Structures are given as C-alpha cells and as structure tokens.
Amino acid sequence: MKIIIRAIVGISAVSVFLYFGLTSAQQRATFTPEQLEMLRIRQIPGKEGLYLMPGFDGSMSGGNIAILVTEDGVLIVDNKYSYSYDDITRQISTVTSQPIRYVLNTHHHFDHAGSNASFMPNAQVIGHENVRVNMLRNFGPSASPEGAPKITYSDQTSVHLGGVEVQAHHLGCGHTNGDSVILFPSQRTVHTGDLFIWGDRMDGSTMAPFIDYYNGGCASDWVTTLDRLLELDFDTVIPGHGPLLRKAEVRIFRDKFEQLVSRVGGLIADGVDRDEIAAQLDISDLNWPLAPDRVQAIYDEFSRN
Ligand SMILES: [Zn+2]
Numbered sequence: 001m002k003i004i005i006r007a008i009v010g011i012s013a014v015s016v017f018l019y020f021g022l023t024s025a026q027q028r029a030t031f032t033p034e035q036l037e038m039l040r041i042r043q044i045p046g047k048e049g050l051y052l053m054p055g056f057d058g059s060m061s062g063g064n065i066a067i068l069v070t071e072d073g074v075l076i077v078d079n080k081y082s083y084s085y086d087d088i089t090r091q092i093s094t095v096t097s098q099p100i101r102y103v104l105n106t107h108h109h110f111d112h113a114g115s116n117a118s119f120m121p122n123a124q125v126i127g128h129e130n131v132r133v134n135m136l137r138n139f140g141p142s143a144s145p146e147g148a149p150k151i152t153y154s155d156q157t158s159v160h161l162g163g164v165e166v167q168a169h170h171l172g173c174g175h176t177n178g179d180s181v182i183l184f185p186s187q188r189t190v191h192t193g194d195l196f197i198w199g200d201r202m203d204g205s206t207m208a209p210f211i212d213y214y215n216g217g218c219a220s221d222w223v224t225t226l227d228r229l230l231e232l233d234f235d236t237v238i239p240g241h242g243p244l245l246r247k248a249e250v251r252i253f254r255d256k257f258e259q260l261v262s263r264v265g266g267l268i269a270d271g272v273d274r275d276e277i278a279a280q281l282d283i284s285d286l287n288w289p290l291a292p293d294r295v296q297a298i299y300d301e302f303s304r305n
Helices: 002-020 033-038 085-093 129-137 222-231 247-269 274-280 292-304
Strands: 050-053 065-070 073-077 100-104 124-128 151-153 156-161 164-169 181-184 189-191 236-238
Touching (some): 050 085, 065 164, 065 181, 073 085, 073 156, 100 156, 100 164, 124 129, 129 151, 222 247, 236 247, 247 274, 247 292, 274 292
Parallel strands (some): 073 100, 100 124, 124 151
Antiparallel strands (some): 050 065, 156 164
C-alpha cells in the first residue's frame, strides 16, 4: 500500500510540475530523432487544409496544435511553450508560404498559449475573456501576462478566413473557467484543449483530467460541458494532449468523468470525511491516477455546493 501511495504522490508531483513548474518547463526539451518525427507537422487525413502539429504527451512536448491553411492565410489553435514560436513557424513554413494571421487559445496554460506574445506582432490572438483575465491575474509560471489575448469573447465567436469558418465555443466550466473548444465545421474536426486529454505520458503514467481550481476549474460541471461538446457536429478530435481521436473516445472520457464525480458524491453522501475520501474512493477501473490532494480538492468543491 505504501508503494501505491508513493506512486500516486509521485504522479502528483509530476502534475504540479506540469502546470506550475516554470523554470524546468520553460527549458527546451531534448528529443530523440523518433520523438522529433512524432512532433512533426502532418496533414490530417481527409480534412482539407487542416494540419496537426502534435504534442505527444502532457509534458515537455506541449499541447497539440491545429493548423488551418487557406488561400488568405493561416489560423492556428494553441502554440505550446514560450520558446516554441520558432519551431512552430518553421514547421508551418514547410507546408505553406501563407502568413499566420490568427491564433486561437483553448485556454491560458503555458503549454498551450505560451508563445502568444511572439505571434502578436503579425497575428490576431483570440481567446475566451477568462483566458485574458487568468493571464493578467497570474504572475509567473502558469501564464505570461504579455500574451493575454487582445480579442476576447464570452460564449462563442467565429473567424472567417479564406472562405472557411472556424468557431470557438465556450461550453462551460471544466479544466479552467476559460476553456474553449475550437470547431472546424467544414472539416468536422474539433480541438478540445484540456477538457479532453487521452493516453500516457512519456514516463508511462496516464494522463488524468486536471481541475485547475486556482483558475476557476470545476468537476461539478465538467460532464455537462462535455455533453455540450458532444452536441457539436464532428467526427475527428484533437485532444489537448494525446493522439488524434474520434467522437467515441470523448464519450468514453465523459462517462469516466461521470463515474468519478458520482463516486466522490456518493462517499460524501455516506458521510466520509475529507481525510478519508481519497483512501475510500475506488477508481482503479477508470485508470486515472488522482493524487489524494486532488481527490480532496473535488471533495472541497462538492462540500461548498
Ligand atoms: Zn491546461
């Protein structure tokens, strides 16, 4: 049992590092040739004009980037770390000579919106209003204030570029209070940001949903937010982190999340207290390693409601 607890605490430390470890995370990672190949831009099969610049896990490779290439310029969704600008622009230049004109953010975290500021001289950076709020409010690791989007929206907005519409939808609370999913209706493809992540990290640990309470995230509404996502018309999904997937995997993730919140809620209803909640919660079948403090954070959220 001690070994298991140590493993969970270890994963917790990794999670904290991933979201709040400025110094290490802002250093450039060194990748093997095989990893560099995995990170290379590629066209999404059957999706005209749409490319993926992958981040293969939740760690040093940053989040996934979607790239729409049109005759009137390029739109990208997310932009990895503060040091990723050169790599992103170089890779995009291998598939088009069109300029990058729009940068959309799925949320404010530094592994998704870290190089906003570098794009600003030449592109419009657009995000949910709470992306701007969170970036300006946070000092240091989890956001860079100078990269706060200058164009914001509350519920939904669209960019029309080269005859193609791109929609940004804020569907409710989840990973943060400023999450957007970016829908490419013509390509029936959506970039979900970290509302939906999938797969394993390079160290073998599984990526579990992270509720960023400091930036308005919530477990209570996350399933409802995913239900709204599932109402959109798409067949292909770019998760915040992980491989290109289908709508079916979003449904699986949604059902697992429903199990998580219903089991925590059930234990609270049974009178299990805060100190015991992590030990009492059995979610081994979900394969989402959640550190005790993260289970307690959900407990705290539900106890406030
Ligand atoms: Zn995130």
